[in-house]
Amino acid sequence: MNVSTAVPAPSSRSSPRSLRARDKLMRTAERLYAEHGFAGVSMRMIREAAGQRNNSAVQYHFSSRDELIVAILEQHAAAVERHRSRLVAVLEERGGASPREWIACVVEPGIEHHVELGTPSWYGRFLAQAVVDPGLREHARRAYTCTPSFQRLDRLHPVAGAGRDAELTERHAAMIRLLLVHMCADLETELAAGEATPDEAERAWRRLGDNLVTAVLGLSSALLPG
Template identity: 45%
Template sequence: MGRDDAAAPQRGRIERVGATRERILVTAERLFAEHGVFAVSNRQIGEAAGQGNTAAVGYHFGARTGLVRAIVRRHAEPIERVRERMVAVIGDRPDLRDQVSCLVRPSTEHLAALGVPSWYARFSAQVLADASLREVVLDEALASPALRRLLAGLHRCRPDLPAEVVDERDGMTGQLIVHLCAERERALAAGTATPRATWRDAATGLIDAITGLWSAPASSAPGDRTNTTSDGGVG
């Protein structure tokens, strides 16, 4: 028996394990997107993925955070490739819209490539709604060199605003991206109308909105008492 023949059983086992992990990841992403991360049990995921062993999910991924992290990493690589390319093209150009484009388009291009139906945008919205799981996603995102470079570029080119306003608009930006993408993905899966015809057009609308958001002056710092007119209206 040759060396290749002796290694064949091991290769076969590795391929089977890889295929099992992939089925579990795809199934978990769909179920989490549709029902919520903590509304679905490992048993339900295993059964839907065709696993007779009810402990298969825990065996391959450990705790729920391990499964969520694996799903995020499964999508992170293609998104990172697009972002690296875009960031390299704009370089250190101090243009707010270019920087925002590099923030938005890698994700929308990836969602377009997934086809219909897809579940990653809705999965992301479900995960980011949970404080403990949000940290998992943020840790994975900030491991991206291209994203760290992009965020530094955004910091340099956005208007000079109070720190609390910057924090507020950071949150608004994330919410806009995550939830607009999730709503569009849901509509496409259901076959209902969407405001924009393509993911590329949807990204353009998002870039317009976020650029406008960051360009707007700050009327007052969060927490300041709202001014009112004598007749009770807002001034």
């Protein structure tokens, strides 16, 4: 499968039962992939863990493993997009952003999504595997950076147009992606293994968000004026 091709959305004519089964398969697959890795999980394991008796249940909803993984990525990306759209709208109304505000708009939507997911969650560890998988890495990147809100945010970048070195910008973006993804996966693992209350988990995510904004601001200094 060419994972750069968008995964078809479930048909609007799908029955509620079919949609519930599809969603359960996605949530089960995400958990198993997060815990055991992509190579360690078969379609049969997903079907059995999701309580589906039909041997072809996974294949009925997803033509391949990669299509299933892409569907999970895009579901989470849509949730992050909703958060970022609101933040970008505020910056657009003001007509610009400081470097820290711009970076916060990159970091905070993902943090808010993690808070929404609650504890335990598996998305962080799932995404950490996708961004280093050769067949999925580019799709994972595009799912998050080729969105309307991210493109609008890019137009508000404190270093605009000709003032940005394209090669350095891409290298810098790759470092930031890995930092954000793997630090979130690390905290998710820590929270899943502990006994944090919902309030404690939320505070931990927000502390990480603040720390990541500060860290990315430091990494960004080579691209910012003066």
